[in-house]
Amino acid sequence: MTLSGKAAIAGIGATEFSKESGRSELRLAVEACIGAIRDAGMAPSDVDGLVTFTQDTNSEIAVARELGIPGLSFFSRVDYGGGAACGTVAHAAMAVASGQAETVVCYRAFNERSGHRFGQAAIGPDRSATSTGLEFSWHLPYGFATPAAWVAMHARRYMHEYGATSEDFGRVAVAMRRHAATNPRAWFYERPITLEEHQASRWVVEPLHLYDCCQESDGGVAIVVTGADRARDLPHPPVSVKAAAQGSGPNQMMMFGYYETDLTTLPAMGIVGDSLWRRSGLGPRDVQTAILYDHFTPFVLVQLEELGFCGRGEARELIADGGIELGGRLPVNPNGGQLGEAYIHGMNGIAEGVRQVRGTSVNQVDDVENVIVTAGTGVPTSGLILGRDQGRSRTRGS
Numbered sequence: 001m002t003l004s005g006k007a008a009i010a011g012i013g014a015t016e017f018s019k020e021s022g023r024s025e026l027r028l029a030v031e032a033c034i035g036a037i038r039d040a041g042m043a044p045s046d047v048d049g050l051v052t053f054t055q056d057t058n059s060e061i062a063v064a065r066e067l068g069i070p071g072l073s074f075f076s077r078v079d080y081g082g083g084a085a086c087g088t089v090a091h092a093a094m095a096v097a098s099g100q101a102e103t104v105v106c107y108r109a110f111n112e113r114s115g116h117r118f119g120q121a122a123i124g125p126d127r128s129a130t131s132t133g134l135e136f137s138w139h140l141p142y143g144f145a146t147p148a149a150w151v152a153m154h155a156r157r158y159m160h161e162y163g164a165t166s167e168d169f170g171r172v173a174v175a176m177r178r179h180a181a182t183n184p185r186a187w188f189y190e191r192p193i194t195l196e197e198h199q200a201s202r203w204v205v206e207p208l209h210l211y212d213c214c215q216e217s218d219g220g221v222a223i224v225v226t227g228a229d230r231a232r233d234l235p236h237p238p239v240s241v242k243a244a245a246q247g248s249g250p251n252q253m254m255m256f257g258y259y260e261t262d263l264t265t266l267p268a269m270g271i272v273g274d275s276l277w278r279r280s281g282l283g284p285r286d287v288q289t290a291i292l293y294d295h296f297t298p299f300v301l302v303q304l305e306e307l308g309f310c311g312r313g314e315a316r317e318l319i320a321d322g323g324i325e326l327g328g329r330l331p332v333n334p335n336g337g338q339l340g341e342a343y344i345h346g347m348n349g350i351a352e353g354v355r356q357v358r359g360t361s362v363n364q365v366d367d368v369e370n371v372i373v374t375a376g377t378g379v380p381t382s383g384l385i386l387g388r389d390q391g392r393s394r395t396r397g398s
Helices: 025-039 060-067 081-098 131-136 147-162 166-180 195-200 267-280 297-306 315-322 347-358
Strands: 007-014 049-053 074-078 103-111 203-205 218-227 239-247 289-291 370-374 381-388
Touching (some): 007 025, 007 347, 025 103, 025 218, 049 060, 074 081, 081 218, 081 239, 081 347, 103 347, 147 203, 147 297, 166 195, 166 297, 166 315, 218 347, 239 267, 239 347, 267 370, 289 347, 297 315, 347 370
Parallel strands (some): 049 074, 049 103, 289 370
Antiparallel strands (some): 007 218, 239 381, 370 381
16 A cells, blocks of 8 residues: 555645744634635635644644634644654645545644744753653753754764865855745845855854754744545645655654764654655655755755765765755755745745645746655654646646
8 A cells, every 4th residue: 555646735825934923823823724725725614634743832623613624533743843744744644545534734833933942952851750851861951952952963973974064064054045035935035145154153052053053933834635636626736745754763862863873864864765765666866856854954964865865975065066056956945944934843845845846936946746855853753755746737837
């Protein structure tokens, strides 16, 4: 049995992306869901499933009430922060393919800048009577307490092993900001940076500069998933879910595998990548653009290696001279990603993947047949391959 081609994304919706939404997280979620449902040419009464993150503060029943959904036959939540993003679509697609639901909306909404800020030091988890509390108790008391610090340790080892430099990381940030600069939805619209500006930005945790770290954003994004046959009768060309996968590596811990034999890898993403290629029957040469989770620049390099776009330690060569920019060998995050557009826990990346397949992105890559999308790295994660629906030809610009 395979999931490939049985479900499709029919609608996408989002609020504006800001640093101060002035609205509740519930309202952001509902606005994004309404936008996605309308984009799909549907009504709330057509929806019978909802999927979100365990970290989302908006319960499925509250969102259903506010939308006017008459009832739910499927609801689910995916754990591990940003690693949940593509997992929400995976759960929705499985529900649709198995007949558990007909139409499922995946959503994520938060005031991550004006409300709870994820980049702050974690407090309290090391004292909770859970397995996660036990894991955190080994390092939180010693100040090893932020995502930036966890990624910085990984990045330092990667630099030691492969000769990567801060400038290599900076080239990722420059590319993302260059894409965002031509995207009116992006927070950093018309605000590109140079490599020199990246290098001059303040240290957050060495070797990470400020511009190596993603934004803190307020906003919401929603995705409508339905059956492939049904999607063909809706306004937009359906975007086929060709493969969906979740993955967790051996000795997995949050954000950083302290007990891995090779501390320069992201095993969970390797598992996801292998699953996506196998289930879709595609390979790295078959995708025209990649939407990679860019909460920190070093993990973009490692993802390129885990997904097979280059060999171990070779990502810095791939990104040299604009290799991941528009017109390069593999355009990455044409929307500007979380470094340039907004940090909505990866959900805005899925929406950009849909636009690329539809042919409607403001930074459209030529002749897109397939897109790979990834979720949070370091943590247990997920990924998607989205592509043109073979049952109906795409109308460019629709």
